[in-house]
Amino acid sequence: MDMKLEVVVLPVADVDRAKAFYTERLGFRLDADFPVDDGYRVVQVTPPGSECSVIFGTGVTAAEPGSLRGLHLIVTDIEKAVVELTERGIAVDGPFRDATGVFHHAGTEGRVPGADPQRRSYGSFAAFTDPDGNDWFLQEITQRAPGR
Template identity: 70%
Template sequence: MDLKLEVVVIPVSDVDKAKEFYIDTLGFRADADFPIHDGYRIVQVTPPGSACSIIFGEGLTTAPAGSAQGLHLIVTDIEQAVGELTGRGVAVDGPFHDDTGAFHHSGGTHRVPGLAPERPSYGTFASFTDPDGNEWFLQEVTVRAPGR
């Protein structure tokens, strides 16, 4: 069976503010904006180069606005990505790596400022939030693990 992650729903409080952030600030592609009826609206946007989109709107989830955590955007040069986001007015924490040398812990625990020693693929991160507080990570991947 071939399974592909196509869409992730994120909870937001203000659809137009989220749309402005994701499209105008981050540069995500605007795919759709369907105001179906009062209380039900679907907005779909896609990060540049991604096969997976995000959807937000009204009447799509019961999750509290800003409760999405651990969403990852993969970049090949984290310093460049941080610079671009910062230049667009996004407050970015990082780059950083985890003191275990593995995947980052939840929250800010175990974060060590700066690039991972020897800059291994999958080892360096940065983070930012959208206007509601949904948490996004940048993860630097320069060489994919086998099979990916």
């Protein structure tokens, strides 16, 4: 049985501020904005090139705004992506790699400034937060591991 990740629910405090950040600043596509009533509103956005969308709104999650950690957006050129987001006014930490060369630690532990010296896929990262403090990572992948 195939299973595909379709939606990630993001906890935000201000729906209109989040909508502007994701669509205007990050360039995500606005798929839907359903203001059902005062206590229930669903906004769905999709990152460029992604099959998985992000939903936020009012009454869609009990999680605290800004509590999501470790969301990853995949890019083919980490340095270009950092420049582009910075030009859009988004504060980006990176590029960096992890001291282990495997995957990044939680928080900022083990971060080594600069992209992976060999620019190996899966080895270079950058990080930013949305206006609520939800943590996002960029990860550079130029060649997928077998079976991916």
